[in-house]
Amino acid sequence: MKRLVGDLPWTHLARLWSGLVLFAFVVTHFLNHAIGIFGIPAMEVAQEFRIAVWKSLPGSFLLYGAMAIHISFATARVVGRQTWRIPWDELWQIVSGLSLPFLLMGHILETRVAGSYFGVDESYGQILFRLWPSNAAWQSVALVVAWTHGITGIHHALRSREWYQRWRNVVLILAVILPCAALAGFVTxxxxxxxxVAEKARSPAQEAGIAQASSLIQSGVAVFVMLTLGFIAFSLLKRRRAHALTITYRGYGPVSVPFGTSILEASRMHSIPHPALCRGRARCSSCLVHILSDPATLPEPFVSEKAALTRIGLPANVRLGCQLRPTQDVSLRILMPMLEPGSKTLDDSGERQDWGLERQGTVVALDLRSFTALTRSRLPYELAILVNRFSSEMTQVVEGHRGRVDQMFGDGLVAVFDQDDAGRNARNALQAVRDMARITDVLNKQLTGALPIPIRAGIGVHSGRIILVRVDDGIHATAPLALGDTLAIANGLQLASKELLADCIVSKQTADASGLEFRSRDMQSIMIDGYDEPMDVYAISDRAALQKLVPKGKVQKAADALGITT
Structure with missing residues (x-):
């Protein structure tokens, strides 16, 4: 099926990279403004470096080329939009982008056009003399609009990246400080x-030339606006006359939409909750839909959608709602759940909840040995006491070492440590394992005579990539649930502890990340169910062996942090 230019996969990258070039220009411009706090001479010095970059032939080509590409493709996307029922931040990005030509028109005329074509002095002193204070409010509004437009686009592009989740607060602080500093520098x-500064009068020829240029710019902007509105009106008329098809949503029923409408746009048209963290740009998988009808009748996924589906290994009957534009009637269900009935959808919830994250962390899987034998020989009340005591003690141990219990079952648990850097996560997990073994010994002493056999636990510890997702039934909100290979391997190590007759098995990845001395222990290679390659591990027989683990080189600071006496 043929698509509008503004919705082709390669145009997403073109808009993104051209926008980044423009944002880089804005950042350097704002930094130059911020230096105004130290005076106009300091601004003039900084401006020399900025002009050397952006007024050079490569810089000018890059800047004006990025401007043409960004405006063209962004306008095409606006014209091809099927619905205007969109989240407020996406609406602001469109409105701010369309308003920027009007806000910046006078500024561009008085600076780049006047200086490059009519020889007007465009030094900071002369420009500020003409702008302050008559145009101060207008320039300040343009600054804020341009900055928020760029920040919104970058946030949508990066919000699903792992490193951005770690640095988001720092980025937010910088995003607030820089425009405030630029405004302060402008005022000062x-x-x-x-x-x-003594104003340099313009010659009559310069005044006439600038007036003529102003007229041409205003005429160009007016033509651009008229053409854009005309294309939007034509697109609306075309959609009204276009052939309609039916999309049947499980739980919401059938809806009729014009031919060429994406699933995400159809959901928004009919107020059906449908999340899209990247705002329909195929940069995430939050808008996934499960096709209930024959998936063979759907058009093949384009490059960006195919890449996203392949990366997470989804079957053919799961598609991205923002990219899928069915050509025939289709039945489906939305995979990402709502927050709660009648509330805002994830699409509108902003940063209230992170529904899908990727982090580096350490996982501890623990399982009580011979628990089935305990259930056969104990009364239900006795089992309830044991399970609740075990759950309470282990939860306190995990949380005391900056972890959280991800899953808790009658005879075991899965704990996740993902709050800090990889090394600290690994050390916190191993310290928690040491205390888990200590708690097990305490329970055995306290429950002597009440248990037919002593409590023993097998533990597996592994570090790596963890995927955090929220699972919500629409009524009860939950904490993030950890998924991925790291959990499966940790559980596999816990199972292997039976065969190796060890209390705890620590993977080489965790040992290396922790910075603790494992070289004195024998490393073994074992196979884990579901994996083809052997894994190097360290088998630890008892709690005393855990106590002997010390930082490599016996660094006292690390030892104090772990509570280990070196």
């Missing part, structure tokens, strides 16, 4: 300009 330097 603007006031200084009227005290130390």
């Amino acid at each position: 330097a603007g006031r200084e300009a009227h005290m130390i």
